Amino acid sequence: MDDTCQTVLNTGLRGVTIASTKISDVNGAEGKLVYRGYLAKDLAGNTSFEEVVYLLLFEKLPDRDQLKAFQQQIAEQREVPEQIIAAMQAMPKDALPMDVLQAAVPMLAAYDPDIRDTSIEGAGRMAVRLTAKFATIVAAWDRIRNGKAPIAPDPELSQAANFLYMLNGEVPDDELAGFFDACLVLHAEHSFNASTFAAREVASTKAHMYAAVAAGVGSLSGPLHGGANTRVMQMLLEIGDVDKVDDYVANILDTGGVIMGLGHAVYQVDDPRAHILAPMSQALGKRAGDTRWYDLSKALEVKGKAAFKERKGKDIFVNVDFYSASLYYYMGIAVDLFTPIFAISRIAGWTAHVIEEQYGGAAAKPALYRPESDYIGDYCGPDECAFVPLDKR
Numbered sequence: 001m002d003d004t005c006q007t008v009l010n011t012g013l014r015g016v017t018i019a020s021t022k023i024s025d026v027n028g029a030e031g032k033l034v035y036r037g038y039l040a041k042d043l044a045g046n047t048s049f050e051e052v053v054y055l056l057l058f059e060k061l062p063d064r065d066q067l068k069a070f071q072q073q074i075a076e077q078r079e080v081p082e083q084i085i086a087a088m089q090a091m092p093k094d095a096l097p098m099d100v101l102q103a104a105v106p107m108l109a110a111y112d113p114d115i116r117d118t119s120i121e122g123a124g125r126m127a128v129r130l131t132a133k134f135a136t137i138v139a140a141w142d143r144i145r146n147g148k149a150p151i152a153p154d155p156e157l158s159q160a161a162n163f164l165y166m167l168n169g170e171v172p173d174d175e176l177a178g179f180f181d182a183c184l185v186l187h188a189e190h191s192f193n194a195s196t197f198a199a200r201e202v203a204s205t206k207a208h209m210y211a212a213v214a215a216g217v218g219s220l221s222g223p224l225h226g227g228a229n230t231r232v233m234q235m236l237l238e239i240g241d242v243d244k245v246d247d248y249v250a251n252i253l254d255t256g257g258v259i260m261g262l263g264h265a266v267y268q269v270d271d272p273r274a275h276i277l278a279p280m281s282q283a284l285g286k287r288a289g290d291t292r293w294y295d296l297s298k299a300l301e302v303k304g305k306a307a308f309k310e311r312k313g314k315d316i317f318v319n320v321d322f323y324s325a326s327l328y329y330y331m332g333i334a335v336d337l338f339t340p341i342f343a344i345s346r347i348a349g350w351t352a353h354v355i356e357e358q359y360g361g362a363a364a365k366p367a368l369y370r371p372e373s374d375y376i377g378d379y380c381g382p383d384e385c386a387f388v389p390l391d392k393r
């Protein structure tokens with residue numbers, strides 16, 4: 001390894017700043033999340049997902065006319081080529097939804113008329129297409145795997161309401177659509193999280209947007225990242241009852257496991273998004289006349305935090321995936337769709353970051369991410385091993 005390199009071995013790059021960005025800021029100490037200067041908590045519930053996509057892509061909030069035109073642009077791009085739907089119909093019905101979504105990304109690239117256009121305008125059009133179509137793919141897959149025909153998108157509906165409509169065949173009421181919209185707003189962007197970093201790393205090679213986004217989807221699927229929301233719900237279902245929380249927590253910590261939805265690589269306080277998601281989960285529980293999953297989440301938060309502190313002598317906090325789980329469950333969404341739902345929102349952040357990576361961020365950086373590694377493998381004594389042909393080994 002080059003002596004001039006800063007050594008941050010096996011730290012997962014925690015605390016290492018690798019590039020500047022104008023897109024978002026995560027203040028881990030204060031628990032603040034800012035999208036292009038605006039607090040995400042001020043945007044959720046007060047703006048639509050489409051407004052936030054516009055903000056992330058075009059660096060400012062739209063005025064009324066700009067928003068109307070942008071909503072129309074998104075609505076016009078929601079249809080997915082029938083060949084891709086046919087390919088999905090040919091897939092095994094038990095395929096993982098994140099695999100299906102990831103597989104659809106290069107297929108979408110094959111149908112994108114701008115795929116050879118390297119201009120920033122072309123990238124912007126690709127970003128809009130991907131954002132519009134992700135929701136259609138996720139909803140279509142859920143229907144296909146359940147033996148139902150996909151529902152065509154309704155251009156009159158918002159991205160949030162249209163997703164729920166394409167999933168269930170029913171237009172959601174305002175409260176449900178509003179809550180789902182707020183979820184999309186809250187999941188849209190989070191600086192250099194693992195999946196965005198993966199997307200930016202691919203974009204740094206000058207590969208096209210779809211190649212970068214496919215990497216982002218793969219990274220988001222992991223249980224330590226976006227995949228945690230599905231695992232949180234599986235954990236709640238496994239516990240099943242508030243009375244069993246103590247035993248569950250003790251057992252998981254005794255066996256070196258992790259409580260899904262707790263802990264974060266950056267936040268040293270509660271994730272600010274959890275404070276908005278939790279009351280929405282509680283409200284939907286009340287509306288359903290069954291607050292069990294919210295109550296169980298709350299008990300798990302309290303007891304999990306206390307047990308962690310007792311054992312490790314330090315605090316742990318809830319992250320975005322903790323309360324989104326019960327919230328989506330109350331919406332009647334299949335548990336393994338929670339992470340694809342994260343993706344139908346985070347696509348906005350990924351595409352904004354790909355554009356920033358390729359067409360200019362806040363400051364110049366070398367085009368290609370290429371860190372060093374420390375070789376700790378074998379040599380044959382002081383020298384490299386002498387090669388032995390196959391038939392002499």
Ligand SMILES: CC(=O)SCCNC(=O)CCNC(=O)[C@H](O)C(C)(C)COP(=O)(O)OP(=O)(O)OC[C@H]1O[C@@H](n2cnc3c(N)ncnc32)[C@H](O)[C@@H]1OP(=O)(O)O
Pocket residue numbers: 223224225226228257258259260261262263264265266308312316319320321
């Ligand atoms: C959208 C998102 O990506 S948000 C994150 C979603 N992921 C999860 O909810 C999965 C559960 N959480 C975790 O695994 C972790 O908290 C992470 C990966 C998210 C962040 O981890 P980091 O801050 O890097 O901490 P790290 O994994 O190094 O853990 C530090 C210590 O806390 C422990 N710890 C961290 N999170 C948890 C948890 N949820 N439950 C129990 N112990 C935990 C670790 O075991 C480790 O203990 P040790 O020091 O005795 O080895």
Ligand SMILES: O=C([O-])CC(=O)C(=O)O
Pocket residue numbers: 189190192193194265266319320
């Ligand atoms: O920032 C992270 O490490 C994970 C996260 O919360 C997100 O991607 O929303």
